[in-house]
Amino acid sequence: MNTQSAETTLAPPRIGPALMPLSRSRMAQWLIFVITAVLVLAPALPILLQVFVAGPLYERDWDFTFANIGRLLGNEAIGEIALTTLAFAGLTTLIAQVLGVTAALLFGRTDMPGRRVMGDMMMWPLYLSHLIMVVGWLIVYGPSGFLTQAFARMFGNAPWNLYSIPGMAVVAGVSQAPLAYLYCLYGVARSIDPTLESAARTCGAGPLTVMRRVTLPLMLPAIVTSSALNIVIAVEMLSIPLFLGRPARIDTLSSYLYLEGIGASNPQHGMVAASALVLVVLVGATLALQRLLLSRGHRYETVKGKGTRPAPLQLGALKWPLFTLAVLYIAFVVLVPVLGLVLRAFTSYLTPLIPIWDVLTLQNFRDVFQTDAYMRALWNTLIIAVVAAGLGTLLTALIALVIQRSGFPFRRTLEALAYSPRMVPGLITGLGVFYAAIVFAPFGWLRDSIWILVVAYIMATIxxxxxxxxxxxxxxxxxxxxxxxxxxxxWxxxxxxxxxxxxxxxxxxxxxLLFVVHLKSYVVAIFLMAPGLEIMGVTMLGLWENGAAGVTAAFATLQIAMIAILLIAARLVFGVKLYE
Amino acid sequence: MNKLVLENLTKSYGEVHAVNNISLTVEQGEFLTLLGPSGCGKSTTLAAIAGLDRPTSGVVRFGDHVLFDDMSGRFAPPEKRGFGVVFQSYALWPHLTVERNVSMPLELRRVSRAERTRRVGETLELVGLSGFEKRYPGELSGGQQQRVALARAVVFRPPLLLLDEPLSNLDAQLRQSARVWLKEIQRELGLTAIYVTHDQEEALAMSDRIAVMRAGKIVQLGTPQEIYERPQHPFAATFIGSANLIEGIVEQSARRGDAIVTRLRLADGQHLDGHSAVPMAAGTKAKLAVRGERMRVAEESGANTLDAGFTTASYLGNHYEQKLMLAGQEIRMLVDVPQPERAGKIHIAESDALVFSAE
Incomplete structure (x- = not known):
């Protein structure tokens, strides 16, 4: 052993010239910073520019003007549309929160039978796009939907009408309830210190009183956070207002944007950009409000290490009535629309008037598989989802490392930049990338290539x-x-x-997570569509608008199957459970 | 010679100075301990030496190399310094085996595979972990993990070893033996070591020199004997060996032989002679430090004799800790036989009573 002390010190490894001012680590950090900044800012700046340019940006002569803002403010319709949007978003969030919080308490904190299975099924709408949810609901509960007709045959007219703001809000609300459920479940219901509840029990509170007086108040931050997210999502939601609002001439900001920007024969780009700005302001205000509300978060800090799983609350006599309610909810809100959708895909016409076995067919799938554009949509979606999820994971991992684990001087700026796309609805992201590809020469090559979608998807999901x-x-x-x-x-x-x-x-x-999100995404891609760039979501949107319900349902069924296979495989092979 | 030099080292967080203008020289082969309560800046100082934390101002030099200098903006990152660091948490990489943990420094230095295997083997033998090569850190006990952490820090023969409370996660018994073992390895390898701890026993047992720190400053720097026998600050006296502090007013102060004898008047009018570093002005407030084991119940010629009221005694195994009231203050002394709870006399030798200015 004495030979050891005789050995000489090994010099530190040589990594570039000693004490070089810009080491390769710092250069890598700068690179990550610049990539993030470009990704995030490039789509935002052209929209701002478009607000102040009279003609469309792609016409080279820019005529600077305030007329767009003037026209926006002078447009009475916009005010009404903004109010409709707020009413829709408010009602949606209310429904989503009530359902989500109740489910989190019941499935997460009590001894209700079947709570695990029902908790898992409660999450299903989150894995599917709003587009699929609304199509499923229309097939079952729409004016000519299966159950609507069945109900009408037995009792006269069905008392519900999806083509209304409450109808829209119900579909959007049940689609977003899983988000509230998730936040409340993991925020508190599963991680609450059980002694807080036990303490209330020893003071004489029954199980429901404990929930109301202790558990629920502790959930407040989770409720605020998920409410803010749900408001944001409702504000920028497109398919539900488009499919349910349009027939009744109800417009929200996003459906208005969509119809003005894409549908109109002569789109007014200035107006579109200006109303996009209104949307961003609405979203930003919501997120700012959330931060303000949570600024005293320490009052609710309950999770202090300790991985103890709290003992569930005993429901007692309420057990079976609540169980029945939960089963009915899961059946009619989650299962029936999905089943209806799948059934519609395998039939030529779905109505209670004709026995189902008379209309069974594979024609819808044949249509999908035999149409080049539809097959292209399938493949494009898969390729884009894989590439964007892979690159997105890599980029966000690097961003997270620079933010959390480096001495990079602008890491706080990087964090703010990286989270800023939260303020930008997907529709606007697509619009911004579209403008960016026109305005900035270096982005020109992106036009008409699926990379433009990859870039937009990555940016939107940072x-x-x-x-x-x-x-x-x-x-x-x-x-x-x-x-x-x-x-x-x-480093x-x-x-x-x-x-x-x-x-x-x-x-x-x-x-x-990113793969699933990209697979079901369609809003971001809407403004970027071009022949050859078809993706599933946008194709479905077009098909449904053209009345091709069967093919839409077939597409949706394929998408559901893909997502299901992916999630099951991820769980079995890698033990990855989404949203945990 | 590879001396580590800190000059006016300061680390500030806004208005708070975690390390406040510290200057220090560590000689080659020396075992220096930074000792102090939590928040005294000892770990911050260590992080500044390691390069894990960029100081606000000052200079850090090692041998001929300037590692940090705020004037020139020079700051060598930790990987360029080549010091071995043992973390309080051990910081073993959980996804790598013991062998890979220890060989990482060599891999980074592009040492050949054969040489790596030899060095890793030798080092694991040195820390007594031969045969544990293929284990993962999660499969080791705390004591074993601590040894792997040390192996990883010394495998590349660093010129300087930095240890941040490396024994604090071990239980009391293991800590005792690890202390001896650690010191042996340091001596065997001839390493210069800087050791951070809040445990005074550890510091006294292992160090060549101790720097007692408080509130970002070095209160006293000296050998363990100097620190214990001649504390230069009431804080050093109370933190190490937890001396009693008694307040009083200086009556007179004069040189007598080698010492300066200062007479204090206590709150109840009793007088007490002690030694002070410098002559003190009469009428100023002073603090007198005296260790519990240096106070006697038995009469002693030439010592101060004081009236005190004995109160409760607690049994500590080989002796008792007796509480007593002296001039309205509660103090503690160590006795072999507990005293009855009533008034009595105690005796303190002049040289055991150290007088400090109260300011």
């Missing part, structure tokens, strides 16, 4: 990916990469050899 990855980075002890630094690894090496391997589960989870 906040989502970051939200999935950042917590896992925070959980990895800071000493682990510091230790790597002290034994001679520079890049310590991230590559220590942090990234430890983040593997989170990276996989992020990839699956």
């Amino acid at each position: 906040p989502l990916g970051l939200g999935a990855i950042q917590p896992s980075v925070v959980q990895i002890g800071a000493d682990l990469d510091k230790a790597a630094r002290t034994v001679g690894a520079d 890049i090496t310590s991230m590559r050899r220590i942090l990234l391997p430890l983040m593997k589960p989170a990276l996989l989870g992020c990839f699956v």
Whole structure:
């Protein structure tokens, strides 16, 4: 052993010239910063520009003007549309929150039978796009829907009307309830310190009183956060207002934008950009309000380490009545629309008047598989989803590492930049990327290539990916990469050899999440559509508008199958459970 | 010679100075301990030496290399410094085996595979973990993890070893033996070591020199004997060996032989002679530090004799800790036999009573 002390010190590894002002690590950090900034800002700036230009941006002579804003403010319709949007978003959020919070309490905190299975099924709408949800609802509960007709035959007229603001809000609300459920479930219901509830029991409170007086108030931050998200999502929602509002001449900002920007024969780009700005302001205000409301969050901090699983509350006599209600909800709100949709895909016509076996057919699927444009849509969607999810995961992982684990001087700016797409509705992202490809010469090559969709998808989902990855980075002890630094690894090496391997589960989870989101996405792509760039969602949108319900349903069924296979495979092979 | 030099090192967070203008030189082969309560800036100082934290101002030099200098803006990142660091959390990489954890520094230095295997084997033998090569950190006990952390920090023969409370996560018994073991390895490898701890026993047992820190400053720097026998600050006296502090007013202060003897008047009018570093002005407020084990119940010639009221005694195994009231203050002394709870006399030798200015 004495030979050891005679050995000489090994010099630190040479990583570029000693004390170079801009090490390769710092350069990598700058690169990540610049890529993020370009991705996020490039689509936003042209929209701002368009607000002040009279003609469309792609006409080279820009005529600067305030006329667009003037016209927007002078347009009485816009005011009404904004109010409709708010009413729709408010009602949607109310329904989603009431359902979501109730479900989180029942499935997450009580001994109700079947709570696990029903909790899983409660989440289904989250995996499907609004487009599929609304088509499913229309097939079953629409004016000529299966159950509407069946009901009408037995009792006279059906008392519901989906073509109304409440109708829209119900469909949107049940689609968004899983989000509220998820936040409340993991925010509090599963992680609450059970002694807080036990303490209330010892003070003489019954189970329902405990829920009302202790559990529910502790859920407040989760409720506020998910409410804000739901308002944002409702404001920018397109398919539901388009399919349910339009027939009754009800317009929201996004359906108005869509029809003005795409549908109109002579789109007024200035007006479109200006109303896009109104949308961004609405969304931004909501998120700002959320931050304000949560600024005293410490009052609700209940999760302090300790992985104890709280004992469920005993429901007692209420057990079976509540169980029945939950089963009915899951059946009629989640299962029936999906089943109706699948059934519609396998039939030529779905009505209670004709026995189903008389109309069974595979023609809808044949139509999908034998039409070039539809097949292209399938393949494009898959390719774009894989590439965008892969690159998006990589980019968000790198952003998270720079934000959390580097001495990069502008990491706070980077964080703000990376989360800023939250303020921009998907429709606007697409519009912005479309403008960017026109205005900025370096983006020109993106036009008419599926890369334009990849770029738009990545940009739109940076906040989502970051939200999935950042917590896992925070959980990895800071000493682990510091230790790597002290034994001679520079920032890049310590991230590559220590942090990234430890983040593997989170990276996989992020990839699956982004993949599913991209697979079902359509709003971002709407303004970017061109021949050859078809994707499933936008194709479905067009098909439904043209009355091709059967083919739409076949498409939707395929998409549901793809998502289901992916989720099951991810869970079986990698143990990745989405949203956990 | 590879001396580590800190000059006017400061680390501020806004208005708060976590490390406040520290200057320090660590000689080659020396074992220096930064000792102090939590929040005293000892870990921040260590992080500044390691390069894990960028100081606000000052200079850090090692041998001929300037590692940090706020004037020139020079700051060497940790990977360029080549110091071994043992973290309080051990910071073993959970996805790598023991062998890979230890060989990482060598891999990063592009050491050949054969040489790596040899060095890793030797180092694991040194820390007594031969045969654990293929284990993962999660499969090791706390003591074993601590040894892997040390192996990883010394495998590339760093010129300087930095240890941040490396024993604080071990249980009391293991801590005792790890202390001896750690010191042996440091001596065997001839390493210069800087050791951070809040445990005074650890510091006294292991160090060549101790820097006692409080509120971002070094209160006293010296050998363990100097720190214990001649604390230069009431904080050093109370933090190490938890001395009693008694307040009083200086009556007179004069040189007598080698010492400066200062007489205090206590709150109840009793007088007490002690040694002070400098002559003190009469009438000023002073604090007198005296260790519990240096106070006697038995009479002693030439010592101060004081009236005190004995109160409760607690049994500590080999002796008792007796509480007593002296001039209206509660103090503690160590006795072999508990005293009855009533008034009595205690005796304190002049040289055991250290007088500090109260300011």
